[in-house]
Amino acid sequence: MFSYIKGTLEEYWEDTIVVESGGIGWNIHVPLSVLDRLPHVGEQIKVYTSFQVKEDSMTLYGFFGRQDLKMFNQLLGVTGIGPKAALGILSSLSPDDLRMAIIAEDSKAIAKAPGIGPKTAKRVILDLKDKVSMDDVLPLQFAGGQVEAAVTAAASGVDGAGKEAIEALVALGYSPTEATKAVRQVTITEDMNSEAVLKASLKFLAF
Template identity: 50%
Template sequence: MISYISGIYAGHSTDAVVIECGGIGFCIRVPETVLNRLPAKNSEFKLYTYLHVKEDAMQLYGFISKEEQEMFELLIGVSGIGPKGALGILSALSMDTLRFAIYAQDAKTIAKAPGIGIKTAQKMILELKDKISLADTLGEQSAMVSADAVDSKTNANRAEAIEALTALGFSASEAVKAVSGVKDIETLSTEAIIKAALKKTL
């Protein structure tokens, strides 16, 4: 497998970029996150890559970050989601939004991606929810969450707050993200968590 390609950015199309390396121009399919961050032409450019091999073709897919490339591999491992669908998901949803949606089992948010229906989104959640760690989902909040993990009351308050926010119209992933950003959550009541979360969203 080709882990990454580093060379000269030579141009792009609507869904691919060309990187010249060693006198060869590599055409690499990419999500919009890459197209939105292209360097000046003829500048050095590096993409983490995945080589997809089929009976009749080989195609490189490229990503700005290693974590995005790893997420792409997880997505294409889901039955019914091919490379095109995975690129669509990564183009429509940020890594944070996608992780939160999987963790919160928020199929509606995932189904916003082109070509991904509710049933496919639900299948994706089912197959990936155990492969997305809570630490990765919450980023800087992970240390706080780990410390809280044994506190059933804190977890109950957090769950009630998330449920209340979804009742107010937040998507499940938005509610999880808002509640996870509340500081000193272990000292707060459910009502206080909800108020703090709402302040963060305003």
């Protein structure tokens, strides 16, 4: 029903922001990742929204990007995941980190979200593993090229899928050295893509 709402940020608290648009103050529930990036009160804001209707309520959920909104909607398609649980997952993991966790089949990372147990985390992976890929993850952003240089140096002699797997592990929070050490322990065959190498590498890393 609503693609996005653009207006003035009036106030915010906990998991909710109020955006005034067209003379109406819209209550929009957001993950922590949105709260951390809010402009100052009184400034303009554009929020991509999902409108959820239940028998006793109508609620707007908002995100700063269409890809983030897409991830939210994909979570709603998982058995046992409602809007509140989906928002909780996206407050614990950024959409890109969640995609990486799904690709890597890292259920422990997903289970850290409030109200999400091991079985539900595994269900998220099972239901979404064929719906996300490395191509969905935004390109890594390296401050001043320092991290990129560190990855390049550590990954010397590792090309193709192996190098991409190292970059993905660094995006997950591992150091270039840890990531490279894990990837080097994998026997990479010609038919393995970066996702396969990433999954195999994670077996050599302690979560």
